[in-house]
Amino acid sequence: MAESDVDLSLLAQIPALPPPSGVKSNFDNPESREQLAKIVVGLTYGLMLVFLALRIYARIKITRSLGVDDYLSLAAGASITAFTGLSLSLFGEPLGPHQWNVPLSRFNASFMGRTLGSIVLFSLSSVFVKTALLSLYLRVFSPNRTARMMIWIGFTTIVVFYTIAIILNIRFCLPLSMTTPVPDQDEWAKKLKASNCSQPVYNLNAAVGLFGVVSDLYVLIIPVSMVYKLRIPRNKKIGILAIFLTGLVAIASSITSTAFRFHQLKSYDFTWDSIPSYTLRAAELNIGLICNCMPVVFVILKKIFQPRPCSSGKRDATPPARTPSHAYIADLPGDNHTPDMTEYEVPKPPAPTAVVRLKSFTHQSRRQPSRGERSTYTEIESWNQITTEI
Incomplete structure (x- = not known):
């Protein structure tokens, strides 16, 4: 049957998948997963926007x-917004209900195009999120040759892999996105198989998810290994590591998302099982960008939650300490009074600055830190010092 002869009203009466034995298709009010998915996506997306705004505010x-890392983060935010919009447009139209409760007419060119667009945007967003974090590491750890090499290897591998994934997805699914479904379910299934926009794409997306987990672990190892080697106080080292280890949340989200991708390889209920996958993909991107912003946003969060000394607003009635400049000196005629040296107070030395403390610690270390360690420590230490400038 020619596509031009397809009666769309007929497609609206045919389920996209034959229902199980004893089950009747329900096109009017079917059970769906879309509402919970919209809530999760909306919450993580809103939180991502807050952290991205705080990051840009802190920089400005x-x-x-x-x-460069800020511009890449903004690009990630824009691509995640587009991905989120396309994903929400797919929820309920047709994703969410069981596939036998979805009419075949919903699998039209618009659905195929939006699906392909969401796949491409996910890979593009992943590139921006990961390279933005690597760019931040490059600025912080650039004096360290090993860190520089690891960063550029990760940068190149991530860009090349996701570029290949985007090209393959477009190659597999672009022809089908311009195809109209046919009333015969068997014939439509054959067209899907012939287009390579079904099982090959599922396999590719599972590989993309697996690569995402591995690359996330790799990106996390870089700062952790560099900070661990720094000759800095233990409590400060733990605090800095805690900032970077927030990336474990993104890794957990990536692992969960990948698990559902592999589950889809054996699933025949596409519209029902796609909801967790899309939801976790959106959460993975949003949480990834949140963790990306955390090292910068930490400055503001520390300023907000850091306890401040209380002030009563009253002047201290205690007179200022007597120093040689304020001491009584006999200058009246006939005044034989000799100043009592006990009235003098030796001024206290100024509190050591962060630079002095760093120098003192460096000299007390068993070995002198390398130039890369000193530069890295200075960059990281600025995250703590800079709160006084806000």
């Missing part, structure tokens, strides 16, 4: 300039 307020 403190450094008064944006770096």
